[in-house]
Amino acid sequence: MGxxxxxxxxxIFVLFGGATANTCVQPTPSFSHYTSNNEKLSQxxxxxxxxxxxxxNKVDDLLLFADVEGTQIPVTKSPEGNNFQVSWTSxxxxxxxxxxxxxxxxxxGYSNLRKAIRSSQDINSVKELFQVEFKHPGLSSKLxxxxxxxxxxxxxxxxxxxxxxxxxxxx
Amino acid sequence: xxxxxxNFSKEEELLLQDFGxxxxxxxxxxxYVHAIxxxxxxxxxxxxxxxxxxxxxxxxFVIGTLVSAYLISMAYKNNKFEMKHKIAQKRGEGVAAEVxxxxxxxxxxxKISKKEKDERILxxxxxxxxxxxxxxxxxxxxxLFLIVLILSSFYFFKNYTPMFNYMxxxxxxxxxxxxxxxxxxx
Numbered sequence: 001m002g003x004x005x006x007x008x009x010x011x012i013f014v015l016f017g018g019a020t021a022n023t024c025v026q027p028t029p030s031f032s033h034y035t036s037n038n039e040k041l042s043q044x045x046x047x048x049x050x051x052x053x054x055x056x057n058k059v060d061d062l063l064l065f066a067d068v069e070g071t072q073i074p075v076t077k078s079p080e081g082n083n084f085q086v087s088w089t090s091x092x093x094x095x096x097x098x099x100x101x102x103x104x105x106x107x108x109g110y111s112n113l114r115k116a117i118r119s120s121q122d123i124n125s126v127k128e129l130f131q132v133e134f135k136h137p138g139l140s141s142k143l144x145x146x147x148x149x150x151x152x153x154x155x156x157x158x159x160x161x162x163x164x165x166x167x168x169x170x171x
Numbered sequence: 172x173x174x175x176x177x178n179f180s181k182e183e184e185l186l187l188q189d190f191g192x193x194x195x196x197x198x199x200x201x202x203y204v205h206a207i208x209x210x211x212x213x214x215x216x217x218x219x220x221x222x223x224x225x226x227x228x229x230x231x232f233v234i235g236t237l238v239s240a241y242l243i244s245m246a247y248k249n250n251k252f253e254m255k256h257k258i259a260q261k262r263g264e265g266v267a268a269e270v271x272x273x274x275x276x277x278x279x280x281x282k283i284s285k286k287e288k289d290e291r292i293l294x295x296x297x298x299x300x301x302x303x304x305x306x307x308x309x310x311x312x313x314x315l316f317l318i319v320l321i322l323s324s325f326y327f328f329k330n331y332t333p334m335f336n337y338m339x340x341x342x343x344x345x346x347x348x349x350x351x352x353x354x355x356x357x
Contacts, residue, residue, distance in 0.1 A: 148325040155318040162314045166307060169257055 023106055024055035024062055027130045035136045048087040049102060049132065055082075065110040067103040070123065072113065075104065099135050103128035194248060198305060202247045203240065209313050210239035213320060213341060221324075221333040231334060235341040242345035243316055249352035250308035258307075259300035266296045312348055319344040 031051030053062070059082075064075040066086045075086045086102070105113055106129050113126045194202065214232055217223045225232065270292045274283050324340040331339075 148321065152318070152321050152325075155314065155321055159314040159318050162307075162311045166254070166311050169254055169261065169307065 023108065024053060024057070024059050024129060026056040028054040029104075029130055029132060030054075031132050031134075033132075033134045045136075046087065046089045047100075047136065048085065049134075050083070050085045051132065053082045053084060063107050063110075064129070065105045065113075067105065067113065067123070067128070068100070072110070099133055101131055101133050103131045105129055194251075198251075198301070201305065202244045202251075202309070205309050205313075206240040206244040206247065207236065209243060209316060210236045210341070210345070213324070213337075216324070217333065217337050221336060223333045223337065228334065228337075231337065235338055239341045239345040242342075242349040243312060246312040246316075246345075246349045246352040247305075247308050249349075250312055251304045253352075254307055255300045255304035258303050259296050262299050262303075263292075263296055266299060267292050270295055312352065315351065316344050316348045319347050 029051040031049060033050070034048045036046045049066075055062075062077070062082070064077070064084060066073045066075050068088060071088070073086055073088055075084050077084050105126070109126065109129055113123055115121075116123050116126050214225070214236070218225055270288060274288060274291075320340055323343055324336055328336045328339055
């Protein structure tokens, strides 16, 4: 009986131990980011965030998900080591500079996040594994009119002038 | 039916040469150079805005540029022919006044016959009409080509693949330009 109880405890311990093996304890990310901010003709910007994650425990095949302003994006992991990368594009990034906060969730956190979204709860109440903040500089200057429209207007003015001159000649 | 007169006098041949559709070598070269230059400009646009690599799409670009250049040069030729004799008519009086004043200023002992004065007027009129009609034809055809290209490439075919966009926009714009140049106002 005592032996049976010992085996039960050992089984439960392994179960929970296995469950916590995929969770990063005390995560310490070191990250770098890139944002495209010099394309005056573009209508959206791209952001790439790369980071290396150090955990207190040994983690195998850690799956992460990023939450960027309410949009969840899967994070890709390099085959070796704990190097991760996430990227996205957005037309809102073309606008003025501001601080961006990206929250990262493990599998359990992500499922809690999805539950919160489905039940229309505040997603900020779901605790993330860790978060990173960076500043997106935005465009240094932006035309208030779309470039192809400006080109069309200029071409139309030139064509009108030429047509007028031509009609004076042909008349 | 009376037989057609096959032999033209020297003056008639000169008139046909000056005011006919055929271009001189110099005019042809000028037109082809302008046409290739105008057809090559959109390559920068498609490379930077539509993200088409020059090396990867080299064959397509060469074909598109050559076809477009041929059609635009045809438009130049037609527009120039249409405008040349109109310009010659408009400038006739001014050219005659210029030639008469020049001959009057020259040595009065050397009398110039009326025939020679008329020839000088005709030659000068042809020279001015040739230059002005060429410039106006190039200017008009280029602006028409570019406006149709901007409309087709950035509005009508904006959501199509870049390759399809390039071929249809370039060939279509140059074809429209050539087609409109064949119209004549009576």
